[in-house]
Amino acid sequence: KNEVEQSPQNLTAQEGEFITINCSYSVGISALHWLQQHPGGGIVSLFMLSSGKKKHGRLIATINIQEKHSSLHITASHPRDSAVYICAVVLVGGTYKYIFGTGTRLKVLA
Amino acid sequence: DAGVTQSPTHLIKTRGQQVTLRCSPKSGHDTVSWYQQALGQGPQFIFQYYEEEERQRGNFPDRFSGHQFPNYSSELNVNALLLGDSALYLCASSLGQMPPLHFGNGTRLTVT
Numbered sequence: 001k002n003e004v005e006q007s008p009q010n011l012t013a014q015e016g017e018f019i020t021i022n023c024s025y026s027v028g029i030s031a032l033h034w035l036q037q038h039p040g041g042g043i044v045s046l047f048m049l050s051s052g053k054k055k056h057g058r059l060i061a062t063i064n065i066q067e068k069h070s071s072l073h074i075t076a077s078h079p080r081d082s083a084v085y086i087c088a089v090v091l092v093g094g095t096y097k098y099i100f101g102t103g104t105r106l107k108v109l110a
Numbered sequence: 111d112a113g114v115t116q117s118p119t120h121l122i123k124t125r126g127q128q129v130t131l132r133c134s135p136k137s138g139h140d141t142v143s144w145y146q147q148a149l150g151q152g153p154q155f156i157f158q159y160y161e162e163e164e165r166q167r168g169n170f171p172d173r174f175s176g177h178q179f180p181n182y183s184s185e186l187n188v189n190a191l192l193l194g195d196s197a198l199y200l201c202a203s204s205l206g207q208m209p210p211l212h213f214g215n216g217t218r219l220t221v222t
Contacts, residue, residue, distance in 0.1 A: 004152075031209060033209065033210060033211070035213075040215060041147075041198050041200075041215055041216040041218065042213065042214065042215035042216060043153075043200065043202075043213035043216075044213075045210055045211075045212065045213075048209060048210045086152055086153075088152075090209050095166055095207075096204075096207055096208055096209055097155065097166065098143075098153075098155065098209070098211065100152030100153045100154075101152050102150070102151055102152045103151075103152055
């Protein structure tokens with residue numbers, strides 16, 4: 001079993017829909033990072049959070065440390081949101097090692 | 111403010127050859143980490159360089175080596191290339207080995 005699991009693996013939505021991507025982890029973490037990867041390969045940081053909730057524009061990220069679970073929500077989805085969304089956890093301890101999920105491939109149709 | 115830059119963007123090599131990939135960190139960053147991302151998978155940690163030394167290493171063979179220069183830029187070298195080394199190689203930089211990581215656009219390596 002992977003230490004970081006994402007669901008769903010693939011998601012197709014209609015423009016305007018509310019989207020939720022889930023991330024569960026089984027290790028102790030100091031923070032969790034949501035990343036966006038476009039087809040060209042470059043990775044963009046969306047949020048890094050260690051508790052509660054963060055919001056930026058149409059994106060909202062939440063984390064429940066006790067349940068070892070985080071969600072990324074996209075409101076009023078748009079075709080330009082089509083990308084792979086990756087959850088990465090930062091392990092506790094002095095090494096700040098990242099462990100990545102395999103990503104959720106999102107396609108938003110116009 | 112320059113972000114993380116990687117070169118080249120694409121590379122095709124033959125089995126058994128050697129390859130060198132390059133990375134310049136985001137301005138102000140001193141730590142460089144390298145990741146390998148196979149198709150459909152999440153990035154896998156190769157190693158991290160800080161103060162010109164390899165500080166952490168993932169589960170990769172010695173064919174994978176690196177270097178960090180005094181200006182914080184870094185190289186990833188892969189010897190005796192295998193078909194399975196075909197992947198996107200991502201460089202990420204940070205300050206003082208601490209998150210968050212800032213990623214480059216990657217180098218796509220194809221081994222034939």
